[in-house]
Structure formats: C-alpha cells, structure tokens
Amino acid sequence: MVNRAELLAGTRPEVGNRILVTEKESFEGYQVMDYKGMVWGISMRSKDVVQDFFMGFKQFVGGELSSYTELSDESRQKALDRLLASARRIGANAVINFRFEIASSPYAGNAEVVAYGNAVVIKPIVNYVPMGGLGNLIAEFVDAYTGCKTNFEPTKTYIESPAGEVIENAGYKFVVCPKCKTKYKVDTDENGKPKINGLQDADNLEPGMQIYCLKCGTKFTIPEV
Numbered sequence: 001m002v003n004r005a006e007l008l009a010g011t012r013p014e015v016g017n018r019i020l021v022t023e024k025e026s027f028e029g030y031q032v033m034d035y036k037g038m039v040w041g042i043s044m045r046s047k048d049v050v051q052d053f054f055m056g057f058k059q060f061v062g063g064e065l066s067s068y069t070e071l072s073d074e075s076r077q078k079a080l081d082r083l084l085a086s087a088r089r090i091g092a093n094a095v096i097n098f099r100f101e102i103a104s105s106p107y108a109g110n111a112e113v114v115a116y117g118n119a120v121v122i123k124p125i126v127n128y129v130p131m132g133g134l135g136n137l138i139a140e141f142v143d144a145y146t147g148c149k150t151n152f153e154p155t156k157t158y159i160e161s162p163a164g165e166v167i168e169n170a171g172y173k174f175v176v177c178p179k180c181k182t183k184y185k186v187d188t189d190e191n192g193k194p195k196i197n198g199l200q201d202a203d204n205l206e207p208g209m210q211i212y213c214l215k216c217g218t219k220f221t222i223p224e225v
C-alpha cells in the first residue's frame, strides 16, 4: 500500500555546521525560525597606479582585462567570506536575499565589493510537501491511488430536477408543475412506473421520469404514484 506521508516524506537534511546562502526569500523545504537582521561583507582592493596605467594600455590595444577580473573574483570571495563569518557570529545558519554589489571607488585603482543579505535561522520542515505544480500533481496522484478520497461517486452529468407534487382528484392522479402549477394526469405503465400520455422521459441520465412542462418549459420529475 502506498502511503502518502512516506512517499512525500520530503524532510530536508539538517543545515548542520554550514551556512546556506540563497538569492531567494526562502529555502525550499526549510522554515525560517528566526530573523537575525542584515549581514554584509565588504572587500576593498587597491591597485597601484602603475598597474592601472597598464590596464589602460591593454584596453587601448584590445587585450583582456584579466587584472580586473582577478580583482573582482578575489574581492567577491573575500566579501562573501566576511558575510558568512558575521552570519555565523550572530548565530544564523542561512542567508536569504543574498546580493553582490561591485562599485568602483572614486579613487583610481580601487574597487569595492559588497556582499549582503538577511541572516536567518532555518530548520527543515518535517515531511515537507513540495508546493507548486509537481507537488500538487503528486498529492493528487497519491490521493487517487490510496483512496484518501474514499468515495468515488460517479460524476453527476445531470442537474437534479425538482419533483412535481402529486394530487388526487376524482380517482385520478395528477402531477403538478412546480413552477406554473399546470396539472398532468399520471398513469402507470406495466412495470408500475409513472407515465404521462403523449410525453416521453425527457432526461435519460437522471433517474426516474422527467418531463418538460408544456406550458412553462420547466423540467421536473414525476414521482412514483
């Protein structure tokens, strides 16, 4: 027997000693338990004037500006390390809404990299059920195959008609249109089912016999008489 809880047991691993970082507002399968506030890490790197002069020269002849690329990678890593360190220091185990910003300093040859985000404490959600299309699909699939929805009633393809009131007059039985009160004489056929001369069952899907009122068009059910 497929068990829904077991199939969808999506408990994510504990964060442990790591610090998880995401650019999004949350981690799939984790719950934010505490907000620790903004954390950031800044790294600044000075390049000497001579190097900057050659960079300019390379730009002029169309060479690759590898020196700036290195600076940016190294500075990013430093900024990230500092952000992670301050997140750890305040007891967070994750950073959400993480961003990098690179700004060139007004001083020639300086570049500043800022890494920032919201430090949080997260915890795996027990038996996390993924949200969205796939999650719903799985949930429905499992429902269908485990009978969580216990009754599989056939889909009704008709709208239940109101029943006409049965009255007796002078030994005859009549059914009254629920809307306009027009009376129809009711007989029974050889099986004891109600029958109205000249009218057929108007709806084969709906149980019992229905007619459309000849005067007002209302469809109604002829009760057993």
Ligand SMILES: [Zn+2]
Pocket (backbone or CB within 6 Å): 177, 178, 179, 180, 181, 182, 213, 214, 215, 216, 217, 218
């Ligand atoms: Zn009627």
